[in-house]
Amino acid sequence: MTDSPSDCLHAPAASDAGEVTNTALLAACRSGSRASWQTIVARYERLVFGVARREGLAVEDAHDVTQSVFEQLFDSLERIEHPEQVAWWLMTVTRRTAWRVRSRERREAASTTTDDDPLLDDTAVAGPESETVRTIWLYESMLRLPEPCRQLLHHLYFDPTMPSYADVAIRLGRPVGSIGPTRARCLERLRTLLEDGPS
Amino acid sequence: MTADVPEHPEGPPLRDVGVAQVFDWVEGRLDADAAGRVAAAVGADDELASYAEWFRSFLADAQAEAAEESPPVLRPRLEAIGDPASQPGRQVVASVVVDTRRAQLTGVRSAGRRRSSFRLECEADDHEIVVDLSDADGRLDIHGQVLSPDDSPSAFEVAAMRSGSTVARNVSGDSLGGFDLLAVPADVDALVLSNAALTIRVALDG
Numbered sequence: 001m002t003d004s005p006s007d008c009l010h011a012p013a014a015s016d017a018g019e020v021t022n023t024a025l026l027a028a029c030r031s032g033s034r035a036s037w038q039t040i041v042a043r044y045e046r047l048v049f050g051v052a053r054r055e056g057l058a059v060e061d062a063h064d065v066t067q068s069v070f071e072q073l074f075d076s077l078e079r080i081e082h083p084e085q086v087a088w089w090l091m092t093v094t095r096r097t098a099w100r101v102r103s104r105e106r107r108e109a110a111s112t113t114t115d116d117d118p119l120l121d122d123t124a125v126a127g128p129e130s131e132t133v134r135t136i137w138l139y140e141s142m143l144r145l146p147e148p149c150r151q152l153l154h155h156l157y158f159d160p161t162m163p164s165y166a167d168v169a170i171r172l173g174r175p176v177g178s179i180g181p182t183r184a185r186c187l188e189r190l191r192t193l194l195e196d197g198p199s
Numbered sequence: 200m201t202a203d204v205p206e207h208p209e210g211p212p213l214r215d216v217g218v219a220q221v222f223d224w225v226e227g228r229l230d231a232d233a234a235g236r237v238a239a240a241v242g243a244d245d246e247l248a249s250y251a252e253w254f255r256s257f258l259a260d261a262q263a264e265a266a267e268e269s270p271p272v273l274r275p276r277l278e279a280i281g282d283p284a285s286q287p288g289r290q291v292v293a294s295v296v297v298d299t300r301r302a303q304l305t306g307v308r309s310a311g312r313r314r315s316s317f318r319l320e321c322e323a324d325d326h327e328i329v330v331d332l333s334d335a336d337g338r339l340d341i342h343g344q345v346l347s348p349d350d351s352p353s354a355f356e357v358a359a360m361r362s363g364s365t366v367a368r369n370v371s372g373d374s375l376g377g378f379d380l381l382a383v384p385a386d387v388d389a390l391v392l393s394n395a396a397l398t399i400r401v402a403l404d405g
Contacts, residue, residue: 034282041281158266
């Protein structure tokens with residue numbers, strides 16, 4: 001899927017730091033920029049799918065929930081009041097949607113619960129706010145790292161298979177001896193970003 | 200896999216202990232001697248101690264957030280949501296080129312008298328599909344691959360159908376077009392392979 005010339009006219013410019021803000025991206029999406037939508041998808045697909053999985057959904061259900069959440073985002077482009085907090089919006093909607101899937105599965109399994117189930121109240125979904133803040137803060141800070149750092153830290157610390165330095169070196173095509181020192185520098189950068197607070 | 204600060208670190212901390220070693224120490228990557236030196240340094244230096252504390256917290260958060268990659272079939276579907284020119288995926292029916300069950304029926308010598316597994320080779324809309332089906336204790340294990348033209352999405356979701364209803368599905372097809380469905384009911388009559396661009400129906404009932 002490539003941008004048409006008219007689509008390029010809508011694409012937002014990058015900031016001096018080379019990072020296009022979510023506000024600019026969502027504004028461009030509202031104007032029909034496919035490239036901006038692709039960037040939003042690339043930024044947050046992992047967050048949404050990961051949250052859905054951690055909410056206890058099977059891969060197939062997490063796939064469907066992720067699709068549903070991005071459909072809801074697209075349908076809500078005109079109504080999102082705080083575009084810079086789109087990660088928060090996505091996480092909340094994902095947890096709510098995942099919870100509804102689980103609830104429906106439980107009802108189908110038990111065939112005893114009604115639609116009046118009080119657990120269907122959306123307010124019951126949110127979970128501890130501090131946990132949500134930490135998740136989003138860490139995710140957004142990882143996004144702000146340079147790509148090589150982001151990839152390295154992701155492989156080392158966010159891959160549930162917990163690959164060794166040797167495995168990570170092979171995946172990234174780097175000498176194994178460079179992994180430790182590079183990871184230390186990347187962690188220091190991440191720590192600085194986290195201390196700066198969410199953008 | 201973390202190390203604790205000894206209660207009674209002995210000797211002065213080495214001045215050359217750096218943040219990288221603190222990270223190694225927290226992860227338990229150092230031998231006993233090096234770990235002891237770093238532990239002593241951390242115990243005597245508030246800044247190093249703060250790095251150790253932060254890294255432990257980071258590891259806990261990262262472990263809680265760890266998740267496998269999303270299936271390759273997902274990304275093109277998400278991108279299509281924001282594409283006003285996006286069309287619903289085309290729907291095609293695969294035509295069978297090779298069905299090894301037919302070889303059995305027509306008496307090819309190499310074919311077994313009764314086969315509990317068979318292969319289908321099909322074509323659909325410039326795609327080639329190979330499906331191997333094998334009996335597994337009265338159920339079917341299905342392995343296959345879709346070979347797509349270069350400019351088409353290559354990962355597919357697979358669903359096993361019976362009388363038009365989905366009885367099993369797997370969205371974790373790989374980016375080379377490979378797909379699996381294990382232990383599905385033996386009476387499924389079709390597979391449906393789908394992604395953002397295409398839906399292919401493969402009849403299994405011969």
